[in-house]
Amino acid sequence: MMKNLPHKTIERLSQYRRALLICLEKGQTHIYSHEIAKIQHITAVQVRRDLMLIGYTGTLRKGYNVKDLIDLIGNIIDSTEGINVAILGMGNLGRALINYFAGKRSQLKIVAGFDINPDKIGNTMSGVPCYSSEDMNRIIKEKNIKVGIMTVPADFANATADQLVKAGIRGILNYTPKPVNVPDNVYLEEYDMITSLEKVAFFVKINDE
Amino acid sequence: MMKNLPHKTIERLSQYRRALLICLEKGQTHIYSHEIAKIQHITAVQVRRDLMLIGYTGTLRKGYNVKDLIDLIGNIIDSTEGINVAILGMGNLGRALINYFAGKRSQLKIVAGFDINPDKIGNTMSGVPCYSSEDMNRIIKEKNIKVGIMTVPADFANATADQLVKAGIRGILNYTPKPVNVPDNVYLEEYDMITSLEKVAFFVKINDE
DNA sequence: ATAACAATGTTAATAAATTAACATAAAAAT
DNA sequence: ATTTTTATGTTAATTTATTAACATTGTTAT
Structure with a gap:
């Protein structure tokens, strides 16, 4: 169930929820599709279509119940037990x-950091303990860590990914500028900041022409 | 010319170039489409199609000339005079x-940083001088800064975007988790790390089901 | 009461992105 | 020499994503 949601819809649901949480804090109980759309710079149709896909139905002329929608999105995208992240x-x-x-109520908990710098190992940063990369395998298994966020220098990207895979990680978010290889059963998402900046620069350039 | 390249193609060109630069350093003179594809986890057809769009033509059975392709991609995506970034x-x-x-040969130069913390203002970090946010308008104009990368806390996102727009910025890359509003003539790219992580977690979850 | 309005929900159309199919030609093998 | 192989370049098909169109219905105004 809900396995066939488009990737882009998943991303937007995450963003809708974040916007909705802010609305909830302000005490807003209902919100229109076009209000959500405006925040996210998309169209109201897009919003309604996404919500249709997850089977949420609002109230005609009153819009969507903020709290209910937050809960439903949580049911869809969060895993019940929560997921530990390194x-x-x-x-x-x-x-x-x-x-x-830090301090975010979230099903996603960063429970460990890893580094090779002895000055960092053994300390905690914003509540997250830093371990030696040598202990990666053990800690990942002990702490039941399912997702790893790679923020190592590019030269360490491949070796780190290999270590993670060996330790049984289930998903990797790779922020190094170097694409890594993982087996099919590990979900891999790569994001490249340099590319994003070059893209912005490109569109700035062509807007000038 | 080249204004109508698909957004995704622009992103991939940037990534191809980065991979090609590594090949060049290693002394590799030619590369096949399927080699590029493998590095980027895409298909060889995708690579050839992208290169077709930019009008680059390789050598049958020898592949693409690494250096020539790097140069051509540069001609397409870089702006001749370079672009200053804050x-x-x-x-x-x-x-x-x-x-x-830092130290990257690039048409994109980070020439200024801004902060409100007095301890940072006046210092340089990795060669980049840090200015007071109050001086943003002046410095951006003086240094001819065209692109701004927003890494401020979420609460400052909107105010910072407004300041940038007033100062005449042409493109914004927003890394805060808060979408901002800019006029049409400013190119805006938003990236949300929390969303990316939630997406990875989602696919890890459904792979378990 | 009735009409006009303003929102949702859904199907249909369009656009963007990817993949498949295949024609071509240089190089290698026979 | 001829055939096979292996790569490119391009058109066509497919898939994915977005947008448009519109039917529906509660609410407000007259």
Whole structure:
């Protein structure tokens, strides 16, 4: 069930939820599709279509119940028991991610960081303990870590991915600028900041022409 | 010319180039479409189609000339004079980006960082000077900065975007988890790390079911 | 009451992106 | 020399994603 949601819909649901949580905090009980759309820079049709796909039905002329929709999106995208996450590489980017998540109520818990720098190993950062990369296999199994976020230097990308796979990781989010190879049973998402910047620069350039 | 390249093709060209630069360093002179494809986890057809779109033609049975292709991609996506870039928010993420780019030969130069923390203002980080956010308008104009990368805390996202727009920025890459509004003449690219992680977690979850 | 309005939900159409199919030709093998 | 192989380049088909069209219905206004 819900296995066939388009990738883009999954991404948007995550974003809708975040926007909705802010609305909830403000005490807003209902929201229209076009309000969600405006926040996300998309069309109201897109929003309604996504919500149709997850079978949520709002109230005519009142819009969607903020709380209900948050809960439904949670039922769809969160896993019931929660998922433990590790950060590979406690450099600037790794710490940035930890801070993003620190204190967030979330099914996703960053429970471990790994690094090779002895100064970092043994410390905790924003509540996340830093372990030696040598202990990766053991800690990942002990802590039942399912997802790894790779923020190591590019030269370590492949070796780190291999280690993660060996340790039985189920999903990898790779922020290094180097694509890595994993077996089919490991879900891999790669994001390249340099590419994003080059893309922005490209469109700035052609807008000038 | 080349204005109508698909967005996805632009992104891949950037990635091809990065892979090609590594090949060049290793002394490799030619490369096949399926080799590029393997690195990027896509199909060889995709690669050939992208190269067709930019009008590059390889040598039958020898593949593509690495150096020529790097140069052509540069001609397409780089702007001749180069583009100056600013980092808004010199926290962990901002510094991570600076380090990514430090020492890279690139048409894209990070020439300024901005922050509100007095301890940071006046210092340089990896060669990038940090200015007060109050001086944003002036510095952006003085240094002819065209692109801004937003790495400020979410609460500052909108205000920062507004400042950038007022200063005449042409493109924004927004790494805050909060979507911002900009006029049509400013190219906006948003990337949300939390969404990416939730997406990975989702696919890990459904692979288990 | 009735008409006009404003929102949802859904199907149909369009556009964007990917993949398949295949024609071509240089190189290698026979 | 001829055949086979192996790669490119391009058109066609398919799939995925977005947008348009419109039917429906509660609410408000007259």
